[in-house]
Amino acid sequence: MLAASAVSQSADDPLSGLVVGDVADPEPPPGWVRIRVAASSLNLHDVWTLRGVGHPADQLPRILGCDAAGYTDDGSAVLVYPVIASADRGGGDETLDPQRSLLSERYDGGFAEHLVVPERNLIPLPDFLTLDEAVCLPIAWGTAYRMLFVQAAIRPGDRVLVQGAGGGVASAAIKLAGAAGAKVYATSRSADKLAIAEGWGATGVESGARLPERVDVVIETVGEATWSHSLKALRPGGTVVVAGATSGMNPPADLGRVFYLQQRILGSTGCTRAELLQLLRMLETTGVRPVIDRTAALADLHAGMRAMIDGELVGKIVVHPPTG
Known part of the structure; x- marks a missing residue:
């Protein structure tokens, strides 16, 4: 074969x-x-x-x-x-x-x-x-589902920042968070990718630029290049969920910000079989489809x-x- x-x-x-x-x-x-x-x-x-x-x-x-x-x-x-x-x-x-x-x-x-x-x-x-x-679905969309709904436990009205619009996990996170009633911000260096993310209902922000408000949750798969921005964009007590580091594994820790603002940093890997089934039911109910x-x-x-x-x-x- x-x-x-x-x-x-x-x-x-x-x-x-x-x-x-x-x-x-x-x-x-x-x-x-x-x-x-x-x-x-x-x-x-x-x-x-x-x-x-x-x-x-x-x-x-x-x-x-x-x-x-x-x-x-x-x-x-x-x-x-x-x-x-x-x-x-x-x-x-x-x-x-x-x-x-x-x-x-x-x-x-x-x-x-x-x-x-x-x-x-x-x-x-x-x-x-x-x-x-x-x-x-299984790898990219399953990863995004677990990050959003299991680790971050987002709710309607939450403000979610997705770093690096365009990739498989990022595109899934934008669409799933929006379908769940979250207000979604998405970053990219590419104007074309920001326009596409805005077409999915997100507010596009140039990579590293200041957001109009702090967010409740950051979906982080980029790593070193976006880590400082992720922490600065996060509200006190908010959550960064990390499931990858395509730009590098060793960002500056900025521990002072983390402990003083009581920010939470959670790791996430893949999804369970049960979560994949939950994702499928969500797609059936909402009509959201993979990109x-x-x-x-x-x-x-x-x-x-x-x-x-x-x-x-x-x-x-x-x-x-x-x-x-």
Whole structure:
């Protein structure tokens, strides 16, 4: 089958380690299910793997792709929940399981014609979503959902700042917060991306610029470049939720501001299976849908990955493997 794999890692030239070629078809072990992949989507996690961040080299080669949707052998359309947790985890929070693994970490991912996953990781495809829409949800939209509604526990009328409008998590956070009745501010260096965010109902603010008011919650995935602005934009007692640091992991702490204004800083990683189901119900009720920047053939994955690295996207790239 055709698949896109990380075969080596380079911090400076990550795409040099991305190979699209034929690999052996996977065989499901007991309790696992084989999926014919119809769609997957790009995430920055794929780039981190190619850069060697958080992914040991001894785990290569590895088929990339954290998201997947497709069909079981009996023809059922399914969405894949991407966190593979300990077999004895039960119904607990998979994101807190020290043995958890995303697809494409210890197990091959969705950039392939076929994929095998535990049966509990399958979710029937809702009839109100297309496969392309659904496959955008588990990583980016699931992350945004948990940040907003589980960690920050936002309420209608809350003021929410989303740093870095345009990415998958940011676009999801803008649309979900707005659908929940929050007043949303979104930042970007790009006038075009600010205009798009305003089209979704947000108030656009140039990166680093002063907001007209302090906010209750900041959705932070950028890191060093926006951290100081995030703390300054936050009201006393407000909450920053962090789920990434694309511009760097070591911002100035500004601890004086944090303790004097009693600001809360919360980490967030992914979402649980139960939260993904809650997200699906929210989309059905509100009519909100994922933002798809473009689609790409699996054979053309290098070009899609380059666009994501260069920040040329608004929303998600959906990847289609060969059919037939």
